[in-house]
Amino acid sequence: MKDLQMHMQKSIxxxxxxxxxxxxxxxxxxxxxxxxxxxYGSPVPLKQVASIMVPESMTLQLNVFDKTAVKAVxxxxxxxxxxxxxxxxxxxxxxxxxxxxxxxxxxxxxITKKIEEETKIALxxxxxxxxxxxxxxEKNKKIxxxxxxxxxxxxxxxLDKFIVQVEKLIxxxxxxxxxx
Numbered sequence: 773m774k775d776l777q778m779h780m781q782k783s784i785x786x787x788x789x790x791x792x793x794x795x796x797x798x799x800x801x802x803x804x805x806x807x808x809x810x811x812y813g814s815p816v817p818l819k820q821v822a823s824i825m826v827p828e829s830m831t832l833q834l835n836v837f838d839k840t841a842v843k844a845v846x847x848x849x850x851x852x853x854x855x856x857x858x859x860x861x862x863x864x865x866x867x868x869x870x871x872x873x874x875x876x877x878x879x880x881x882x883i884t885k886k887i888e889e890e891t892k893i894a895l896x897x898x899x900x901x902x903x904x905x906x907x908x909x910e911k912n913k914k915i916x917x918x919x920x921x922x923x924x925x926x927x928x929x930x931l932d933k934f935i936v937q938v939e940k941l942i943x944x945x946x947x948x949x950x951x952x
Contacts, residue, residue: 776927779898780934787891787938791945794883799826799869804834809848811841821845822865834858834865872949880949888942892935899931 792802801824808815818824821841822834836842842863849858849867855876859866872880903924910920 773923773926773930776898776902776930780895780930783891783894783898784934784937784941786894787887787941790887791884791941794880794887794945794949798829799832801826801832803854804832804849807848807852809841809844811838811844818845818848830869830871832867832869834867836863836865839863877949881946884942884945884949888938891938895931895934895938899927902927 789805792800793805794803804818804824807818809818809821811821818834821838822836822845825833825835827833834845836845842860842865845865846858846860849856849865854867856867856869859868906915906920906923906927909915910917915923
């Protein structure tokens with residue numbers, strides 16, 4: 773059960789990380805966390821080639837460490853799903869985030885729903901693996917049929933608790949996105 777809880781908690785942690793990267797009404801450096809920059813022939817996270825600051829509520833400022841990487845950073849931002857256009861000034865790149873339109877907010881809610889479903893699938897897969905392990909133990913006579921059934925019910929209860937957690941996190945994020 774400890775192993776099951778640990779795996780399910782990792783899925784929740786992953787969900788939280790993904791939700792932070794979904795843009796809301798204000799600038800957050802984490803929205804750039806998914807961007808990979810082509811740097812000397814290898815894709816690297818943006819955070820490894822630039823420092824990110826938030827000088828204003830709707831502006832992100834990147835200070836690129838290497839002058840040769842400025843163009844690559846600009847290109848990575850332009851090709852991302854953020855729909856922003858960076859302004860390059862030497863080794864500094866500014867990203868002015870536009871106000872979210874109603875349509876964009878709805879798109880972001882769809883993205884959070886997709887993330888929710890992926891997380892639920894991951895949790896169900898963890899449950900399935902645990903149930904298969906139970907069946908193997910029962911088949912090999914390591915546990916009785918009654919124990920297997922009881923443990924199966926406990927596994928389902930754990931899944932249900934984690935699903936409720938996922939739904940709560942998604943609901944909070946949707947409220948944050950839709951807040952004008």
